[in-house]
Amino acid sequence: MTDTSLAERLGAVAAPRVPVHPDVAVWRSVSRTDIDGIHALTVAADRVDHPTWTTPREEIADQFALRHLDPERDTLVAVDRDGALLAVGVVLLHPARDDGRLTGFPSGTVHPDHRRRGIGAKLLEWERQRAREQFAEAAATLEGGGAVGKMTIFADEANVGLRALAESFGFGVDRWFTTMVRDLADAPVLPPVPDGFEVTAYTSARDLDTLRARNDAFRDHWGSRPTDAERWAQFVGSEFFRPDLSRLVLDDGRIVGFCLASVNEDDWETLGASNSCIDLIGVVRSHRGRGPAPLVVSHSLAAIRDARLAKAVLDVDTESPTRANTLYERLGFVATERSLALVERV
Incomplete structure (x- = not known):
């Protein structure tokens, strides 16, 4: 990419600010008691985003059990005034550090009933900043300061909203499956x-x-x-x-x-x-x-x-x-x- 290291390109990266949105009463980190609520939210989104397959509850629980995921810093949920989950976001930094390459995976979803209101944009803005913070912290521990950080978001072709949102933040289509x-x-x-x-x-x-x-x-x-x-x-x-x-x-x-x-x-x-x-x-x-x-x-x-x-x-x-x-x-x-x-x- 350049002759400078990843650590030099990033410099000091501030922690992401908690978003503000009129429909969201509270933005907070995920707790273990949220798994059933996150699964229900995810299943509702699955029906719209990829109706031929459903995310198992076990997959969600396994993700939050990973040692390299810090729920306090790497997760965010949006909660409305009635306590219902409107959205969830997770930023997972892959533990591999070979060749100075760092890979982050921002993921999450907004409940279909609450889309097109800007919640997803607020969530992705937070996720990108958290990913950059992860990259900066990891690069500081690597010999030479690391080479590159790559954020990857996966989306089904039919999920045009997620693609448009990601592209508005500078993501580009890199591969098809x-x-x-x-x-x-x-x-x-x-x-x-x-x-x-x-x-x-x-x-x-x-x-x-x-x-x-x-x-x-x-x-x-x-x-x-x-x-x-x-x-x-x-x-x-x-x-x-x-x-x-x-x-x-x-x-x-x-x-x-x-x-x-x-x-x-x-x-x-x-x-x-x-x-x-x-x-x-x-x-x-x-x-x-x-x-x-x-x-x-x-x-x-x-x-x-x-x-x-x-x-x-x-x-x-x-x-x-x-x-x-x-x-x-x-x-x-x-x-x-x-x-x-x-x-x-x-």
């Missing part, structure tokens, strides 16, 4: 297993091995940062994660490919069919082009079909360096919806 669905009425064709490879179901004994494979596989993917053990434990320990539907490809006992799936029955009604979400597909870089990807995905699809689920769903980067979207098309997936990443760099 596609949701793809595979109807399992037709059984997947299982490729032959190459000599030396083995396909096996996921077991908890391979938790950390799979985490290492995940971090290797995604090192050169857009926006990817290493997942830490805490976040990984939340993912594989989730009530929605399905080891029986997930598959690993081994080469001499080493994990070289993985396809990890979950099931959230709340999404069955919104999607219109029983389904499994394939959360992560990856191949370690030493084994790309050697067949683990179609092998592991096909076997996972077969397991999902054997479980009598009607569809499999996944999200993919439209510019994936591994051309994953074209692989999924060959395996019978069809693109449905799109989402985008809006980015501001510091």
